[in-house]
Amino acid sequence: MVHDVAIIGAGPAGLSAALNLVRAKRSVLLVDANRPRNAATLRSHGFLTRDGISPLELRKLGRTEVEGYPEATVVQSVVDLVTPATDTDGWQVHGTWRGTELDARARTVVVATGLREDFPPLPMLRAFYGTAVHSCVECDAYDKAGQPLAFICETADVVDRALLIAAWTDDLIVYTNGVAPLDDAGRERLAAAGVVVDERVVDDLEGDRTGMTGVRLADGHVEPRTGGFVRPTWHADLDWLCTTSRSADDDTPDPSSELRRDAQGFLVVDPVGRTSVPGLYAVGDVTPPGPEQLIVAAGHGAATAAAVHRDLVGGLADPRDAV
Numbered sequence: 001m002v003h004d005v006a007i008i009g010a011g012p013a014g015l016s017a018a019l020n021l022v023r024a025k026r027s028v029l030l031v032d033a034n035r036p037r038n039a040a041t042l043r044s045h046g047f048l049t050r051d052g053i054s055p056l057e058l059r060k061l062g063r064t065e066v067e068g069y070p071e072a073t074v075v076q077s078v079v080d081l082v083t084p085a086t087d088t089d090g091w092q093v094h095g096t097w098r099g100t101e102l103d104a105r106a107r108t109v110v111v112a113t114g115l116r117e118d119f120p121p122l123p124m125l126r127a128f129y130g131t132a133v134h135s136c137v138e139c140d141a142y143d144k145a146g147q148p149l150a151f152i153c154e155t156a157d158v159v160d161r162a163l164l165i166a167a168w169t170d171d172l173i174v175y176t177n178g179v180a181p182l183d184d185a186g187r188e189r190l191a192a193a194g195v196v197v198d199e200r201v202v203d204d205l206e207g208d209r210t211g212m213t214g215v216r217l218a219d220g221h222v223e224p225r226t227g228g229f230v231r232p233t234w235h236a237d238l239d240w241l242c243t244t245s246r247s248a249d250d251d252t253p254d255p256s257s258e259l260r261r262d263a264q265g266f267l268v269v270d271p272v273g274r275t276s277v278p279g280l281y282a283v284g285d286v287t288p289p290g291p292e293q294l295i296v297a298a299g300h301g302a303a304t305a306a307a308v309h310r311d312l313v314g315g316l317a318d319p320r321d322a323v
Contacts, residue, residue: 003029005308006093006106008079011036012047012294013284014112015062016301017308022069024309029104030066031095033078037114037285040130045139047295058294077102082109083242084257091279108308111241111267111275111282112301115291117232120152120177124205125230132212132227133205137161138293141168141229150215150228152202154179158231159186165229166193173223175215177202198223236265236286243277262288273304274311281308 005021007014010032018030036059038044044055066072077095079102085092091109095102117135119125125133134140148171151162158180166172173196176182182197190197201218214222243259260268260276266289267282269275275282283304284297292300310316 001027001105002090003027003073003104003106004312005029005108005110006031006082006091006104007110007112008032008082008093009112009114009284009286010034010059010063010074011112011114011284011297012058012062013114013297013301013304014110015059015066016298017110017112017283017305018066018072018301019062019069020302020305021308022066022071024305025071026309026312028066028072029093029106030063030072030074031077031079031093031102032063032074033097034076037117038130040126041134042130044294045142046293047298055294075102079113080240081242082240084244089279107312108279108281110273110304110308111238111280111286112284113238114285115234116237117234119230119232120154120202122152122202122204124207125152128205128207128212128227129230132207133230134227135230135232136291136293137164137168137229141165144168144227147171147226148224149173150175150223150225151231152177152215152228153231155231155233156181158182159189161229161231162190162195163193166195170194172196173198173215173225175200175202234264234285234290236261236267238265238267238286243280264288264290266290271303272307273300274307279311 004026006029007018008031018028021028038055041055043052067074077097079095081094083092090107093104145168149169152175162174176199178201203216203218206214206216214224216222243257267287269282269287273281273283283300285291
């Protein structure tokens with residue numbers, strides 16, 4: 001069987017795309033490894049009618065809805081290769097799961113695999129991540145409002161992100177861990193907002209089963225903090241995605257198979273998720289600007305589904321041309 005669409009990844013973006021495509025009577029293969037980046041988060045916020053729901057429960061509900069349609073085929077597998085089909089138009093999708101091999105074909109592919117995140121190497125950070133410490137300000141700052149917070153950041157966007165967090169609290173300390181670059185202008189902006197900057201090396205977080213209690217520095221000083229935010233670095237792991245094809249008349253690479261990525265490695269797409277390669281789409285955190293709220297990712301998934309359907313129909317005018 002050749003599916004109309006193969007969707008790789010079943011987070012809110014992939015599930016939303018799948019739901020809208022099966023309702024367009026498209027045959028959809030939804031492949032997911034069930035390894036979500038937000039697995040440690042107990043509650044997600046900002047998703048209309050589902051505020052406070054566990055993100056794992058949200059995924060479960062979405063998957064159940066998609067599986068209810070006969071046009072959907074949902075499988076658990078770790079995709080290790082997606083490549084243009086050699087003997088026909090479309091794509092070949094290969095993966096494995098506990099010894100079971102997936103070998104499928106699809107006319108189009110939607111990449112919705114999200115990102116991998118790396119944190120500063122603090123031994124206790126993972127213990128408090130998802131409860132006392134978070135990465136998404138828009139999702140979790142409300143529940144930290146007014147508390148003495150820490151912001152651990154080693155990247156160049158430290159000032160803008162710190163000022164965003166400071167909108168919820170007037171007791172914020174930014175820890176650069178001796179890594180994040182700060183110039184005089186940045187320090188002045190933070191000082192004007194009442195944000196304290198500590199550029200000493202952080203040794204670890206402190207706390208117990210009741211929660212986080214402080215930040216311990218390498219010099220032994222412990223600053224009382226009840227929680228905070230951390231800025232991960234994100235990686236789009238796409239080694240399994242091969243778009244290289246050959247021109248029909250010779251063995252040179254086809255220019256239309258060149259996949260564009262930005263400086264951070266995210267897949268460059270147009271406003272509705274089309275990549276630079278025909279028949280290949282991307283949606284969610286794997287596209288610029290990177291991680292977004294779940295409801296935003298779901299909305300993008302719906303928009304990309306509409307684009308995929310229109311492209312499969314063919315010959316339709318782009319509705320954006322009428323604006």
